[in-house]
Amino acid sequence: MTSRRGRRLVPARLGLRDVAQVGSAGLRGRPVRVVLSALGIAIGIATMIAVVGISASSKAKLMRDLDRLGTNMLVVTPGQSFFADKEVKLPKSSPRMVGRIDGVEQVAATGGIGDVRVYRSEHIPKERTGGIKVNAATQSLKNTLRGSMATGTWLNGATGAYPSVVLGHSAAKRLGITEAGQRIWLGDEYYTVLGVLQPLPLAPEIDSSALVGWEAARKRLGFDGHPTTLYERSADDEVARVRELLARTVNPEAPHEVMVSDPSAALQAKTASEGAFSSLLLGLGGVALLVGGVGIANTMIISVLERKHEIGLRRSFGSTRGQIRIQFVTESLMLSGLGGLAGVALGALATSVYAGATSMPWTIPPWAPAGGFGATLVIGTIAGLYPAVRASKMSPTLALHAS
Known part of the structure; x- marks a missing residue:
């Protein structure tokens, strides 16, 4: 024990x-x-x-x-010339030439109209431009950018030849436009607002623009027909090859005067x-x-x-x-x-x-x-x-x- x-x-x-x-x-x-x-x-x-x-x-x-906007879009803009006093422009035929490249699915263009301003009415002082640019736009622009309308409709073959305009998202806010059918003073006459675009992350320059039809811009606003920006979409597996061909296709005589960028890289x-x-x-x-x-x-x-x-x-x-x-x-x-x-x-x-x-x-x-x-x-x-x-x-x- x-x-x-x-x-x-x-x-x-x-x-x-x-x-x-x-x-x-x-x-x-x-x-x-x-x-x-x-x-x-x-x-x-x-x-x-x-x-x-x-x-x-x-x-x-x-x-x-x-995923919605895609990473297969390239943007073509004028580059710089070797001569400082030379103004570089894209050829008038460049949208048609880019569309012939094998693998390109969509092409659209805008053309800046530098001397034209847009106002809410003709009574607004000329110096109060609101930073809104007026651009001519091809009918394929909205689809190429995969944009959508916040209100109203996009330009078509009929409306694009008359004094009608589509506003970018920011431009509409600055002008106080909330719906289609309102009028704004553009150039020397009133234009009818056909619609307002939703924001475009891949093309922020469009958000602050007033877009008129290509033909109306030439006949009414003195547009010279030279595009200032080309938007191109190609098949995903063809983007790199198309990028190599774009500058030489747009301007075969001076490909160094063409700049090609990828807007999706910014996002x-x-x-x-x-x-x-x-x-x-x-x-x-x-x-x-x-x-x-x-x-x-x-x-x-x-x-x-x-x-x-x-x-x-x-x-x-x-x-x-x-x-x-x-x-x-x-x-x-x-x-x-x-x-x-x-x-x-x-x-x-x-x-x-x-x-x-x-x-x-x-x-x-x-x-x-x-x-x-x-x-x-x-x-x-x-x-x-x-x-x-x-x-x-x-x-x-x-x-x-x-x-």
Whole structure:
């Protein structure tokens, strides 16, 4: 038999339920302090989730626009001549010549009419142009740009020969035009507004333009017939080959005076540039998260000082130092976890509101809330270690007398 004197007392183990109960006891007793302490963590996580979500939503919108508008469009404009005093123009026949290139599916052109201005009425002072340019446009322009009408109709063979105009999205706003059928003063007479275009991300220059038919521009506005911009669409697998042929086809005598560009590259560059800006905002969110962690550590230290009597009683009834450490680390984890959950919810809500206000698809990568919540748990553990160790080292006798 083993004598009673030889036995060792073994402290009871704390189960998960016990750990949760003792860890949450301090939170239940100080709800206001809990809310204020968790607020710092919540702000940091909400900032990070919102930044990632808004950036992802913006990229999703850009990719959706690229899928809709296509990346198979090239733009041809006049380049520069070797002679500084020479004005470079695209040949009148260039739209027809580009259309003959094998692989080209659509061709459209616009021609600037430099001396003509457009106003809301003939009573507007001449100097108040509003930055609106007047351009002649071929009938194929809307389809080539894959544009759509916000209101009204596009130019056709009949209306394109008469004093009628289609306004770009920005031009209509500047003129105060909200619907088709209204009239504006263009050149020396009134033109009827046939319609207003939706914004064109691949051709922003059209947004601030007033577009008249090619024939009407020549007969009524003195247009010389030389296009200033060509828009060309080809099969996706033919874009590179067509690009090599465009300059020589448009102007065989001086291909160096022709500039060919890819407007979709600007949207792709915008998608890439948003990542750098998001990294900066993520850094700011990380700073807020660290500040929240410092706040939790401070709260836990104060909690330890205020609860010396409780610590002394638990130690007197047999709680080990390890169990005291677990209690305060668990409390810190719960505090940061509450802040993390609130932050994820607030960040998702902010992203949803912004996406709805800007007509973007609501997108949050799954790793963002998971990573954000995981970061709060790590910070909660680190913030609770020192207070937990300090609490576990208290002498039960001194702790009881300090109350």
